[in-house]
Amino acid sequence: MQIDSKTILTGLFASPSFHSISPIIHNNAFEKLRLNYAYLSFEVNKDNLKDAVQSIKTLNMRGVNLSMPNKKEVIQYLDEISETAKLSQSVNTIVNDNGILKGCSTDGKGFFKSLEEEKIFIKDKNITILGTGGASIAIISQAVFEGIKNIFVFKRDKNWEEQKKILDNIASKTNCNIELNSLEDKNILKRKVEESDLLINATSVGMKEDFSLIEDKSFFRKDLIVSDIIYNPSKTKLLQIAEKEGCKIINGIGMLLYQGALSFELWTNKKIPVDYIKEIIFNYFK
Structure with missing residues (x-):
């Protein structure tokens, strides 16, 4: 150059x-x-x-x-x-x-294009997404146009009303059901993951050595796809756990x-x- x-x-x-x-x-x-x-x-x-x-x-x-x-x-x-x-x-x-x-x-379109490359198609499926930051909302905003049936969103207990307003606005313009839940409620989180075909981590915790949000291995099943939008490291702790339990994993690359x-x-x-x-x-x- x-x-x-x-x-x-x-x-x-x-x-x-x-x-x-x-x-x-x-x-x-x-x-x-x-x-x-x-x-x-x-x-x-x-x-x-x-x-x-x-x-x-x-x-x-x-x-x-x-x-x-x-x-x-x-x-x-x-x-x-x-x-x-x-x-x-x-x-x-x-x-x-x-x-x-x-x-x-371009985040949302980029994310779903990466799924297509892995032969993953999520029309009429359910997803659980962790986090409500910029990348997460971008993915959700695109997901509603990809034909996803239900989106279960989990966030920490702060800026709740602001984020709920954004999600409600997205839902109001589509036929997709979007639910906002607390990341602190592990029982609801586990139940929604069980109902989902795809689990997405869109928080920054994957950049740390441990992943304490999900410690119970029963969260994972072999037909669950687990994605972490972080690409460095290429295999976060969450992805390591999910892979060990037999899940298909996708990083953020x-x-x-x-x-x-x-x-x-x-x-x-x-x-x-x-x-x-x-x-x-x-x-x-x-």
């Missing part, structure tokens, strides 16, 4: 940002397609997010991705947001069109790849070379 005075800058605003492989994905794709773009990772949190967003215009960046903890906070600093982003109240991609910053959400592919297309109007990038990612985590 050659950097010159005409190179177009893109990047990631996240905290922490050091673990991200997004620069590897995008820079290899730019190079493969011979596009004069570059992708850098920036440490950005709520304390410097406003200034960072302004820098997109100042530096004439083409756009950025956003990860925790910026996906909701960033909305107030944007000029407009897409319909999907409005529904999810979450933005993971900003596109700079001649100084107009538009927020988009596929979601990362496909949400990134959608962002890439928004910035460049080009399709990312998926097979080429997939091989790079898999080799990276060997």
Whole structure:
């Protein structure tokens, strides 16, 4: 890759940002397609997010991705947001069109594309999802259009009314039933997992060594699919437990790849070379 005075800058605003492989994905794709773009990772949190967003215009960046903890906070600093982003109240991609910053959400579509790659189709099925952060709401917002029957959502006991309002709004625009429950109620959690075909962890706890939310192995059964949207480590404690109990497991690498592919297309109007990038990612985590 050659950097010159005409190179177009893109990047990631996240905290922490050091673990991200997004620069590897995008820079290899730019190079493969011979596009004069570059992708850098920036440490950005709520304390410097406003200034960072302004820098997109100042530096004439083409756009950025956003990860925790910026996906909701960033909305107030944007000029407009897409319909999907409005529904999810979450933005993971900003596109700079001649100084107009538009927020988009590619997380949900990326997640379900990753399931399709694994030959998993969830129409008319039930899912349980842990967490109500930006990625979780994005997945839920897309799930209602994927034909899912019931979505059982579990969250910690804070910001309850705010999150319930968002979920009720999503449910009101679709035929999908969405239930919000407390993550502290293990009995309800166990019952809803038993009713579900897919369990998704969309909290950050998977980045820690232990996973205390689900300690009872009876939560898991062989026909349950367990997904953790975290990709580093590639096999979280939750996935290790689920795999040992015979569940099919899916980490966040596929979601990362496909949400990134959608962002890439928004910035460049080009399709990312998926097979080429997939091989790079898999080799990276060997």
